[in-house]
Amino acid sequence: MRGRFGRGVLVLFVLFANTQAVPAACVDPIQLAHSAVSIVRHFDDAERDSHRGYVGVRGTGWFLSPTTIVTAEHVTAGMNLSSHDWKPLEIVDGDNSQVIAARIQRVAGSQAEKLAVIELQHAVSDARSVAVRRDPLVPEEQVMTFAYPTGSLRLVQGRFVRFGDGGKVAGMALLEMYEGENRLVVDHGASGAPVIDCNGRVAAVISNVFTQSFQWGHREIRISTAWGMPNVVSVPIQVLDELQAAN
Template identity: 70%
Template sequence: MHRSTVCRLLILCGVLASTWANAACVDPALLARSTASIVQNYDERERDAHPGIIGVQGTGWFLSPTIMVTAEHVATAMKLSTTVWKPLEIAAGDGSELIGARIQRRVGGTPEKLAVIELQRAASDARSVAIRKEPLVPEEQVMTLAYPAGSSRPVGGRFVRFGEEGKLAGMVLLEMYEGENRLVIDHGASGAPVVDCNGRVAAVITNVLSQSLKLASREIRFSTAWGMPNVVSVPVQVLEEVK
């Protein structure tokens, strides 16, 4: 059995080419307690309705010990309510805990919004992270934490540009990778914070850009070409009104 994940895919043609230097500019230890894998585990009725799936996984980060932020479509997939507390498994650092959660508000414009989640009690050892007020500039280094196989992994990259049209208008377009792996930011990364070299959150991941190729009985996924954006995120400045 597996957990379904909610980092939706957009299709963009690209071919792997030359590599770019990639180094994290922030000590990952500083983010260890500020970012968490969040899981809404299905109850028996929900498991019967979704055979083989035990829950929904995403990523969130702490605006305060009792307030988390994630991508709005993560909260929607988890069917979080604005009124009813629902158990949420929060895994940060070396431990995890179940805490009641509900949506405090949704912020931002279209096509993507952020969900501000209220926790019924403070998360253990949660570390709040600051919001960056000014926009990123081209080629600026950034970093995030991914949760492949449930364990945190720092991933570096750079800000490329802001989207200009269609569904990408106003979105923060990034190139993120780990060595030759351009798909390290993938399913389950929605809601992860993108931090600058001062440790401030500048954007929140919502989508990845990729293409798929079917060969015989299997499907192969490719990222975009080297030098091109492969991660889409929401500017964090929409959260300024929340604090």
Template identity: 30%
Template sequence: MTGERGPRDPPEVRRWGGRRRPGAGIRPRIVAARTASAAGPTGYAPSPVTGLDWVLVAVLLIAAAGGTTQGFLASALGFAGFVGGALLGARVGPLLVPGGESGPDGPIAAIVGAMVLGIVLGVGLQRVGDRLRHALEGGGTRRIGRALDGALGAVFSAALVVLAAWFVSAMVLQSPGAPPSWRSEVRESSVLKRLRGTLPPADDALALLSRFDPLPGFAGPRAVVDAPDPAITRVPGVARGRRGVVRVEGSACGVGVVGTGWVASPGVVVTNQHVIAGEGDTQVTAEVGGQRVDAEAIYADRAQDIAILSAPGLTTDALDTVREPRSGSSAAILGYPLAGPFRARAGRIGEAQTVTGEDSYGQGPIRRRVLPFRGLVQQGNSGGPLVDRRGRVVGTVFASSSGNGQRRSFAVPNDVVRRALRSADPGVRVSTGPCSH
């Protein structure tokens, strides 16, 4: 499919507040497209016991006592039913709303489905466990069986409390919306320090309960190109591209939001408008080095779903951009799918086109430039870069959709991003707009 070239003049952009000074703007680094050749902790210093430590110990003892009374069979089956039901509900829920998991209501439907099926199966299997326990208490082995079931129940319930404390403490430390006093309590707790040092990192577990990224569905053209080449994720250039990636976090209307961004110049980050919509506490964290700084929007365009952030003090390497990416070229999708750890996935870009579609709030119709591509995009990838074999940006991920057995992914083309960077004024903060969920 032959794409149309966009207009020479920049599109009309909604800016909230502030006035742009003449000559203001950010000049991205651009290069011409060319064919490229293919521990665990060692120990802890003694820490004083805090009030939170005493609370955790009390909860642990209460849970152990409850597990002794309820027994292992009922406790274990009830827990297994809840987990199994939650996982099943998270899969089934999005199937009941328009757009499925890629639709705007997909994440909420997954949460509701997980809660409903988790509770139903958990209660049901707990009753089964009670009946099995009563059956085993019959005969001459009644006393032995009851004692063993109670002891195992105490251990199992205590283990659940330990795992819950480990998981919740990780959430508090990694959530930008958590009150500072909470983080301080978690950091100072001797019990939680031991847990974090003994148990594995909670990144993958946190991904299962990923924070929300309102990844839009978009009914655009599909990329008529070959399937992605998995080898692209292993080339040295992609590792260089990783050095310019940041995690974008904040809260909007009471909901935590996680997306991805990339550094266009020192202290300047490109991401999607829908990632920061409604936020006033945005922070960016460098993928390499872990530097974390506050960020403010200096440009926000809902029509093209692009935002430019000012992140003073951010020392992450800036990425180059390709002026005219070639259709059919391999690319790597860099970001934080499902709000988990960094991942690079294979993609292949199509041809940039001007289409009629919707803005980042699902409103339209509007004319906009899009770059369709093949490759798996999930919540959390929003705002991340598509990079070529040399680690240069060829597009900025903004949407994904599925239908008729086909998954379609979309990026904001570089020409749109360049216009946004030229229009942004580092000295003028703009509104991020209303919440997008």
């Protein structure tokens, strides 16, 4: 029987977009090569039994340093990573793949959606660290994000709409991201993908999406939000600074 990859505790997103042209005023995506990676945790036999036959969990992350990767906290939870035990983590960068022992260095954020910093046992030689933005996003500001569906780097553009003002999205950076008419381009597998501003700085990290599902005959159909409305939830990167200040 073929193995299945899990989608995580909340949702692990995947980008199915084709690479899009970036406005001339923004950073060239080539400058961000080797900064975002696909991260995969392959379960052992005991873990597969407890995860209904899933062979592992896949997400997206980006390099804070050559030995640290930032992703959404529910990705590391779905991977069964801990702050104590080192566990093998596959890191995929384009056509290159390597397995490095990893554990959780710290978790940041006080809301339901959090960030996790993964510590690697040794550095990734060609990793490119991304600058972190210190000031919050401004409404209508243009952003882009990267993720790895099936090992291929994809780029999707969008805009920052507003910060959430209540419930589970309070304080979250709400985005509208799409490719052409496709508003579900950010979907299963992209959790942990960096949200990058026009200056090439990480401003937030993708964590969830807004969708609705309904049955049409024997099919389940998922739809996104209306045009002009946010469809992607992301965690502001400033929560990393808040954690450091608290410590």
